[in-house]
Amino acid sequence: MxxxxxxxxxxxxxxxxxxxxxxxxxxxxxxxxxxxxxxxxxxxxxxxxxxxxxFGEGTDGGAAPRTRRRKLPKVAIKYRDPENRRYTWTGRGKMPRWLASKVRFGQDPVDFLVPGVAKLTPKAAPANPKRKLFKQG
Missing domain, CATH: 1.20.5 (Single alpha-helices involved in coiled-coils or other helix-helix interfaces)
Structure with missing residues (x-):
């Protein structure tokens, strides 16, 4: 030092x-x-x-015991690039660069859905839909 x-x-x-x-x-x-x-x-x-x-199970000199993470299931591929079949996306998380660049240049993500396997996920309804106010009187 x-x-x-x-x-x-x-x-x-x-x-x-x-x-x-x-x-x-x-x-x-x-x-x-x-x-x-x-x-x-x-x-x-x-x-x-x-x-x-x-001090609890798994103590080694006062260190906190580690908690195990839940094992997540495998998710099927939902999107695939027809030009390069290695580029895939499950539809979860942030959109990958290859798909984001194609969308930026005018293509629709629906064009990259894997046929027979993937369906377009419907958008969720907003939690607080806007209400219309009417004046009474």
Missing amino acids: TIDLTSLSVRELNQLIRTAEQTRKALVSRPPAEKVKKQLTALARKAGYTIEEV
Whole structure:
């Protein structure tokens, strides 16, 4: 780790030295992590627990346990480029570049639907349709 000390003023250098000395004292005065880990394990064992029961399953030194993500099903291809069959899209997520460029030049996404497999998804109705107000009177 290198710090450019030439750009610091005398006041900033003194402050940096004080902060470094305080941090060093704090680090030197505390016991090593392995020693604390052994003490915690012994204390838990004395009380009749295991470390896993106290801190939860899958703990490795206090790290939070990982949650597993739900496995998503495969989705059928909905759009395919007739010029390059490798370019496909399931219709989910952001529109791919190849299809966006074709749409920008005037083609319709319906032209790229895979025949027999894909159907055009109808647009969802708006959540709050605009209401018409009529004056009474």
